[in-house]
Amino acid sequence: MSSTAQAQKKGFGATLWDYLTTVDHKKIAILYLVSGGFFFVVGGIEAMLIRIQLAVPANDFVSAGVYNQIMTMHGTTMIFLAAMPLLFAFMNAVVPLQIGARDVAFPFLNSLGFWLFFFGGVFLNLSWFLGGAPDAGWTSYASLAIASGGHGVDFYALGLQISGAGTLIAGINFLVTIINMRAPGMTYMRMPMFTWTTFIASALILFAFPPLTVGLFFLILDRMFFANFFAVEMGGNTIIWEHLFWIFGHPEVYILVLPAFGIFSEIFAIFSRKRLFGYSALVFATILIGFYGFMVWAHHMFTTGLGATANAIFAVATMAIAVPTGVKIFNWLLTIWGGNISFSTPMLYALGFIPSFVAGGVTGVMQAVAPLDYQLHDSYFIVAHFHYVIVGGVVLALLGGLHLYWPKMFGTMLSEKLGKITFALFFFGFHATFFIQHFLGLLGMPRRVYTFVGDQGWDLYNLISSVGAAFMALGVITLVINIIMTSVKNERVGNDPWEDGRTLEWAIPSPPPFYNFKQTPLVRGLDTYWIEKMEGNPEGMTYAEPIGDIHMPNNSIIPFIMSAGLFVAAFGALYFIDGDKAWPLPVLALGLLITLGSMAARSLKDDLGYHIHKEDLLKEGGQPGGH
Amino acid sequence: MDINKQYSAQTWPDHPETATLEGKNKFVGFWLFLGGETVLFATLFATYLALKDKGPSGMEITASQLFELPLVFIMTMLLLTSSLTSVYAMFHMRSYNFRAMQAWMAVTVLLGAAFLGFEIYEFNHYVHEFGFTYGHSAFSSAFYTLVGTHGLHVAIGLGWFILLMIRNAKRGLNLYNASKFYTISLYWHFIDVVWVFIFTVVYLMGVVG
Amino acid sequence: MMRGLKKWRLFGLAAALMAFLAACGEEQISTLQPAGQVAEDQFDLLLLSTGVMVFVIIVVSIIYVLAIIKFRRKKVGEDVIPEQVEGSKRLEFIWTAIPIAIVLFLAVPTVAVTYQLADVDDMGVVDAEGTPASVTVDVTAKLYWWEFAYPDLGIVTAQELVVPTDEPVYFNLTAADVKHSFWVPSIGGKTDANTDGVNTFYLTFDEESADLEDGVFYGKCAELCGPSHALMDFKVKALDEAEFQAWVAAMQESTGEAEGELAQEGQELFEQSCIACHATSGAGTTGGIAPNLATFGDRNRIAGYLPHSEENLKKWISEPQEYKPGNLMPDPGSLPGREGEAFSEEELDALAAYLFGLTVEDDM
Ligand code: HEA
Ligand code: HEA
Ligand code: CUA
């Protein structure tokens, strides 16, 4: 039974309660999708404001201070609140199905991870209404972040701390799920590529987020609790922040792009009707990229003054990442080579990705040439580079993945026609916006400028860039229309709507029943479902067990309350430094009490879940929703 | 898994903590979590080393003047011993001896609490004897943050121990709570290992100069 | 098919753009028109790496376009199920080995130039008589302006860096408040001005700036430093050796004394309200909190970016926050001796006359 159909039956209040308490990975996926999508539009609107302001020289559409807030929030929102949650949406929706699991390893923590992210994101964005958003850039370099007045940077530090905790929890959850919950026969080397990239990205989260956590704590302690980590006159050192941020920040970009690679791997295989070429090389390259990801952070600091030896080492280490990434590109090319290519919407995104990402990747390698980076650093060349890899890699994957997995998540098919229009508008707009920015950088335009003086050779290029951005907006609007129309029409689809599905998620109904697999499947090779299909198995699966009772976790409101507690506590911490109010400390204590109290409640109360009985399963469908 | 299922020392599995899928998940998940914690502490250590003895110009207090080994040595012994007693507790958990397990956990908690008491005394001493407050210098911030984060972990560990002991006092051992006992003891060992590094890097190397 | 064509057109476009840009970027600020040895080295690296990258893109594009054309469903057939190829060891080897070779090829000049550009061994070296063989400038970046001190020469200036051509000029770079970054695109890449510690580097200026459109190279702050980061511009005058020496001498003698009646009135006002922050002599004896104005009359811009006109100067003095949000120059009303009063038009005239009269180039 579909969630929309349920919603109609259940009434709004009950549906809302259901989503607030759900621990079902498929519903949590929808929560991530909706909130990530919302933040994507917020970040996108901020991007549009940036481009409007920079369309012409000496524009005064927004003021300098507001521009810095918009620019900071655009980067922060897009990275932490849009791209990552949207990837989590697909990971949640797909990975348990791909490995033949009934749910993730820790359903309760899955919900907690989501709500932490959600409350952190809301907290961060409330800064707009409470005295101004953070304005020190998404990198929030320490000297400026400490000097920044108002509470903007406090919102940044506390908001990211809360949502970062959620991300860390989600990462651990996926790791354990993939290690422990694979169906019988699903060896590591039979795991679908998207599962593999989720696995490695989660490992990166596990090791990359703690440095960010620590850095943010230093920032919070310095700004709010009298510490001196970055106070130079007290012996502090601002470069520590740069290291901590980039030890997190560089792996972060691979946390974003690896799952994107995974989505594209699925798309290439499905829409070329061909097994992934060089699967094991792809796996190996993924691991290698993840590993190298931790060795190169200082390429963001070439101009900081670390010395020639450090720069040289980090330069060469950075270039090395081109090798495993190239392995991936060529294996994808060889996957479509000799295949039977259908130009469905998801495939358009995948095909658009290859030239775009290669262009972005090679400019990355140019930036790795340290002495050249002295020129490129903090110029629009960098802005061009990272939007080429992020928009050309991650966002195209998100849009492609949305079209690909929409039927699996919602049981309806997005319009192919509108999908192609979206692609065309977005793809054209993307190149128009960012290609020209390489030249802006080379012509001497620094990034993060709220305006520029005319006649420096930049006027025309900035205008072109802004016009391109408008096309991207049109693309996004078309997508929204598509989604609305599809949901209104509500034409249901079957298990394998793309007809060439290869992995287990396509073997079960769209959307899947809440317990996923009535019987755990037996995996007999890579591309499980394809194997069964080719052998003419009408069930689409071989079963590893007879039908029996299924153990399910209970729904719980505790994750929501725990996260809300931290949200409350954060306000206390934030206003503590003002010193003119009596309430911050009690509020801080109250918030922490709510969180710790609900944590204690959770551990004191046994939560053993419930069983769906065999008889109900045989009656088909069972009873939807948790208890 | 049926929480009410009764075991005897014979039917009790060798590795009760990983005997169920939930237990296995918890086991793997907690190890991974400790991996993340390791990075967290590594970062704090690196920062401490970078900021050691750094302060406003003319700052007089340095690590070698501040730290006194005897006190820290006692603390180290307390924590090391508590790690050992938690091993005993786990030993009895595996051999299905609930009361002995509870007893050893209680000893662990007492030792941990004593450690924490000394730490609070130590911090208090620095503040009042030397004026070495949290905001005194970059050095003081880094020191209190590193050692204090460890102390916070100890406090959380104590609370967790106590909660588990009270909650399960009447219930005895089963496969549902075995993995919980196991994870807390794992956590406790981790805290202990971190302390060994603090003892070496902060105190020993601090006193040496 | 369509997209393949589009891509090729894109490359054509790229090549055309390249040519177009090299001819037409603004030479006082474009990295594509290097005017110093450092920028030239970097430009060479740009050309080299661009060449390599275009090669990579071409290889990928050829395979890509061929694959899309040859294996599209229209051509292959609706129901065809292609052979499920597992992979190829040999191909894997090839596309691992070739990129490794390319990376190594790129790594060699990278490492070499990295060390070369970091070579500041000759900084501060003195000849037999004890006079320094080269010019060293201490750069201090402040919200939102630049101070250039020449410790060996005993002079200080601001906003406009003056350097000799055709010899390495050494820099000590630091920041007074928050982090900034020093960048003169046509002369060489950027170096960060950190709040903790000093960065040293060198640049060479191979072209005299007098030949440029405005007679100066453009410099930028390249690290976000607050609201007016975008406006934290500076200018560079590169003079030949003789002119430079003349400038130094004139600077050393400059006193900041006004000539003419109106200007003297201005000076009085200035000494009442401004001198606490602004120095007006080449030696930079007073002030130090704000830009030294000893060369104000010679400058190209006001406050780094406004055209150098009397009108703009008056606007700036009357409403500094309007033109550089967040900068540290107070409104007239809160200046010493003003007691909340703005400058009258006459007072502004006097100040302008005084400030525009502050020049050393006339004495060179
Ligand atoms: C998804 C995000 C993403 C990805 C995947 C990448 C990928 C890469 N990035 Fe990028 N990067 C960012 C996001 C990303 N980056 C962001 C957000 C910033 C700016 C942050 C900020 O300052 O705000 C940044 C900044 C940044 C810098 C710092 C620039 C500066 O500020 O001065 C550098 C420098 O080395 C760099 C390098 C690289 C390299 C070498 C890769 C490589 O992984 C690319 C590898 C891919 C290829 C090379 C293409 C395919 C390969 C082949 C076809 C094989 C043959 C190729 C060769 C032999 C060259 N990046
Ligand atoms: C995931 C990451 C991500 C994504 C997807 C984007 C997407 C975009 N970015 Fe962003 N960007 C960053 C991450 C990202 N960016 C980061 C990290 C920075 C650095 C910040 C810093 O320096 O600190 C940055 C900085 C940055 C700058 C430089 C600012 C500066 O240095 O001053 C610019 C300028 O052009 C820019 C533009 C854009 C544009 C036009 C898009 C477009 O692709 C956006 C497309 C989206 C839309 C167009 C949605 C529009 C929606 C609507 C119009 C509403 C319709 C809605 C309904 C009908 C309901 N970005
Ligand atoms: Cu100074 Cu930007």
Ligand SMILES: [Cu+2]
């Ligand atoms: Cu990076």
